Amino acid sequence: MLEDIRKEAEAMLAGRDPGHDMAHIERVYAVAEQIGREEGADLEILLASALLHDLVVHPKGSKERSRSADDSAELAEKMLLTRGWEKDRVDRVAYCIRSHSYSKNVSPATLEARVLQDADRLDALGAVGIARTFSVGGSEMRRFYNPEDPFCLTDREPEDRKWTLDHFKAKLLRLEDTMHTASAKKMAHERTRFMEAFLSQLEKEISHSP
Known part of the structure; x- marks a missing residue:
């Protein structure tokens, strides 16, 4: 079936x-x-x-x-x-x-719904999550990042319909805290740390730091 x-x-x-x-x-x-x-x-x-x-x-x-x-x-x-x-x-x-x-923004009432929500959100994290984010951003003709404040370090609110990188702060880095199951929480933690390492490297490259 x-x-x-x-x-x-x-x-x-x-x-x-x-x-x-x-x-x-x-x-x-x-x-x-x-x-x-x-x-x-x-x-x-x-x-x-x-x-x-x-x-x-x-x-x-x-x-x-x-x-x-x-x-x-x-x-x-x-x-x-x-x-x-x-x-x-x-x-x-x-x-x-x-x-x-x-x-x-629903907290599912059934086990199966909680597991599906966890699994779907996990695919937005880690290496695959990064690839998906920039793939979707490219298909919608969004620029990679705001050149004046790429990481929303000022009071600027993230605008992920305009800047792809803003999607990390607007949504992706928050997903770890929304997981329901123990297995998903563990995977989300690992994948989120990977994304944070990516952002750290990206910051070095676009700021021309050594």
Whole structure:
């Protein structure tokens, strides 16, 4: 059943930007499975949610952006009901998908939803998170950083719709504190330290320090 869902999701995501493509789905799936096994989650619910959580991703500046998770959940419901899933299990998958979104600022009520949220946020951290951030920034034609204050060291508020580097302060460096599970907290700590090392090196390079 999950392999069938994976194939349909892969077809739907063909041509998607690298920040939200099938490779992202597979990474979230793998981390969710690892954490889910450790936490005793219902793996069928969790992994179906991981495969289907980003079926719809509206552009960052779009008025529909906040509906991405809801629209993904609605598509997932149709796909699973067509496959004969019981309504209560479909509802559990849809809840995971709806509540994973960072912009909704939801603390999920179910274990499976908490694990999915952790796994999705972990993919925004570390080396992959850095790559995804600049990939999305480039696709939306944003400049790397504000040349006058690249790291928001003054009273300037981060503007991540204008400067890609501002996204680190606006969101990414805060994700570690939002993790629910012990495994995710450990991984988030390691990945966040890596990002901080990257920012330190970047500061040296763009300030022409030795």
